[in-house]
Amino acid sequence: xxxxxxxxxxxxxxxxxxxxxxxxxxxxxxxxxxxxxxxxxxxxxxxxxxxxxxxxxxxxxxxxxxxxxxxxxxxxxxxxxxxxxxxxxxxxxxxxxxxxxxxxxxxxxxxxxxxxxxxxxxxxxxxxxxxxxxxxxxxxxxxxxxxxxxxxxxxxxxxxxxxxxxxxxxxxxxxxxxxxxxxxxxxxxxxxxxxxxxxxxxxxxxxxxxxxxxxxxxxxxxxxxxxxxxxxxxxxxxxxxxxxxxxxxxxxxxxxxxxxxxxxxxxxxxxxxxxxxxxxxxxxxxxxxxxxxxxxxxxxxxxxxxxxxxxxxxxxxxxxxxxxxxxxxxxxxxxxxxxxxxxxxxxxxxxxxxxxxxxxxxxxxxxxxxxxxxxxxxxxxxxxxxxxxxxxxxxxxxxxxxxxxxxxxxxxxxxxxxxxxxxxxxxxxxxxxxxxxxxxxxxxxxxxxxxxxxxxxxxxxxxxxxxxxxxxxxxxxxxxxxxxxxxxxxxxxxxxxxxxxxxxxxxxxxxxxxxxxxxxxxxxxxxxxxxxxxxxxxxxxxxxxxxxxxxxxxxxxxxxxxxx
Numbered sequence: 016x017x018x019x020x021x022x023x024x025x026x027x028x029x030x031x032x033x034x035x036x037x038x039x040x041x042x043x044x045x046x047x048x049x050x051x052x053x054x055x056x057x058x059x060x061x062x063x064x065x066x067x068x069x070x071x072x073x074x075x076x077x078x079x080x081x082x083x084x085x086x087x088x089x090x091x092x093x094x095x096x097x098x099x100x101x102x103x104x105x106x107x108x109x110x111x112x113x114x115x116x117x118x119x120x121x122x123x124x125x126x127x128x129x130x131x132x133x134x135x136x137x138x139x140x141x142x143x144x145x146x147x148x149x150x151x152x153x154x155x156x157x158x159x160x161x162x163x164x165x166x167x168x169x170x171x172x173x174x175x176x177x178x179x180x181x182x183x184x185x186x187x188x189x190x191x192x193x194x195x196x197x198x199x200x201x202x203x204x205x206x207x208x209x210x211x212x213x214x215x216x217x218x219x220x221x222x223x224x225x226x227x228x229x230x231x232x233x234x235x236x237x238x239x240x241x242x243x244x245x246x247x248x249x250x251x252x253x254x255x256x257x258x259x260x261x262x263x264x265x266x267x268x269x270x271x272x273x274x275x276x277x278x279x280x281x282x283x284x285x286x287x288x289x290x291x292x293x294x295x296x297x298x299x300x301x302x303x304x305x306x307x308x309x310x311x312x313x314x315x316x317x318x319x320x321x322x323x324x325x326x327x328x329x330x331x332x333x334x335x336x337x338x339x340x341x342x343x344x345x346x347x348x349x350x351x352x353x354x355x356x357x358x359x360x361x362x363x364x365x366x367x368x369x370x371x372x373x374x375x376x377x378x379x380x381x382x383x384x385x386x387x388x389x390x391x392x393x394x395x396x397x398x399x400x401x402x403x404x405x406x407x408x409x410x411x412x413x414x415x416x417x418x419x420x421x422x423x424x425x426x427x428x429x430x431x432x433x434x435x436x437x438x439x440x441x442x443x444x445x446x447x448x449x450x451x452x453x454x455x456x457x458x459x460x461x462x463x464x465x466x467x468x469x470x471x472x473x474x475x476x477x478x479x480x481x482x483x484x485x486x487x488x489x490x491x492x493x494x495x496x497x498x499x500x501x502x503x504x505x506x507x508x509x510x511x512x513x514x515x516x517x518x519x520x521x522x523x524x525x526x527x528x529x530x531x532x533x534x535x536x537x538x539x540x541x542x543x544x545x546x547x548x549x550x551x552x553x554x555x556x557x558x559x560x561x562x563x564x565x566x567x568x569x570x571x572x573x574x575x576x577x578x579x
Contacts (some may be wrong), residue, residue: 361407
């Protein structure tokens with residue numbers, strides 16, 4: 016019989032070995048070069064099975080993914096494959112003594128032939144004008160003309176591109192590979208400027224028109240962006256591109272899947288758990304809530320945001336990395352172009368498949384724009400009616416979007432005083448269950464909200480939506496318009512010590528709000544609610560409090576409230 020103490024020590028040693036392995040990891044935050052990633056010993060989630068499937072398919076491809084989802088690293092990996100750099104994919108030990116595992120494609124039947132590779136990276140942040148775009152295109156083409164001995168020419172971009180393709184094929188004896196990253200970067204930064212959009216389109220059409228006519232000289236074409244290519248009108252003459260953005264077979268080609276996280280990254284989660292004083296399951300649940308939830312096809316493969324996840328593993332802290340990295344200003348600029356939005360308009364909204372093909376220029380249809388930008392994702396797909404349900408992928412995006420929406424609605428960028436005070440009051444309410452102090456903070460908050468919207472928008476729904484938006488931004492467990500048998504309650508707020516069913520009335524009384532809660536049975540569904548306690552037995556139910564709040568149009572604030 017094996018000694019239990021021995022088993023304990025053996026298990027402990029395994030955990031220590033796992034943690035030690037994770038401690039040696041180098042996390043590639045911001046690393047977009049596949050060569051640097053491998054030779055410097057950074058962690059790489061093997062995407063080469065999907066890359067192999069794609070490059071042996073024989074089609075030119077387009078892939079849409081949100082920013083910082085690994086598109087540039089994918090482009091760099093494809094370049095290494097077609098440049099025949101098999102040594103980067105084999106198992107080897109770096110100069111720092113870090114062992115890099117063999118990747119799938121290195122043991123496949125792929126022929127490691129060296130092809131000429133033409134790369135166009137439009138993710139450069141300095142492409143802020145047509146002059147700089149023209150300079151960048153000219154600089155890139157000139158470099159390839161020199162590399163493949165094409166005489167200097169003042170010909171059109173289209174003709175220069177054609178000449179480079181032919182010369183590269185002649186010089187290397189292999190067909191040409193075209194890789195284009197973030198083609199729509201400049202267009203997305205100039206949405207709303209019709210004249211600029213047209214000018215940018217003209218440049219890209221001139222650059223990419225040869226790709227279809229020169230198909231017999233091309234081995235592989237791959238283009239990435241945020242927006243779906245058909246929406247920009249750039250590739251109307253390149254209609255042989257296969258859009259794999261929402262194909263189930265490729266939904267995990269960028270990002271980190273649930274399976275990859277719990278297998279290849281399990282040591283890293285164990286290390287984070289040990290450092291945080293949490294269990295593996297607790298840490299995995301926290302990562303899932305914050306970074307999981309992206310779905311790029313009806314297959315609903317769970318995908319984690321790679322930038323945020325790797326940033327969290329590197330720092331040991333679960334935080335808003337993706338959303339805070341330049342997203343708020345970009346989102347607010349986007350919201351200014353759209354019809355007025357509320358959280359409830361987008362979280363749980365329905366979208367037909369054809370909606371994803373609507374023009375990206377038009378903000379009258381915001382759902383596809385928000386989906387492709389990464390603020391919304393597919394929550395459900397109903398094949399019978401070909402209908403998608405969209406929603407926020409995770410807490411990082413949900414809270415960040417709500418905060419940006421608040422800043423847009425009130426036109427108060429940053430952490431304004433009233434919002435900050437309300438957040439502090441909410442945290443005290445969460446800890447101490449002090450409802451009166453929280454209501455007073457709400458009153459102070461409304462008193463400080465600038466009068467930005469048109470007068471006819473100042474009604475019960477406006478104040479309800481603004482409060483709900485802030486509660487979401489604070490990370491509250493809150494539901495708006497929660498349905499019951501006879502209607503929908505305004506706000507249901509779930510706190511550790513109680514559940515609050517809140518009804519708001521405009522130019523009416525708190526008693527009228529409470530009467531509506533009772534008459535329509537908004538609180539009935541929570542009457543038998545029970546908690547689970549640590550030993551798995553049924554605990555006591557959280558008390559349910561009904562809250563009626565009355566607003567005055569004259570005062571533009573709360574004038575009466577009651578709780579029972």
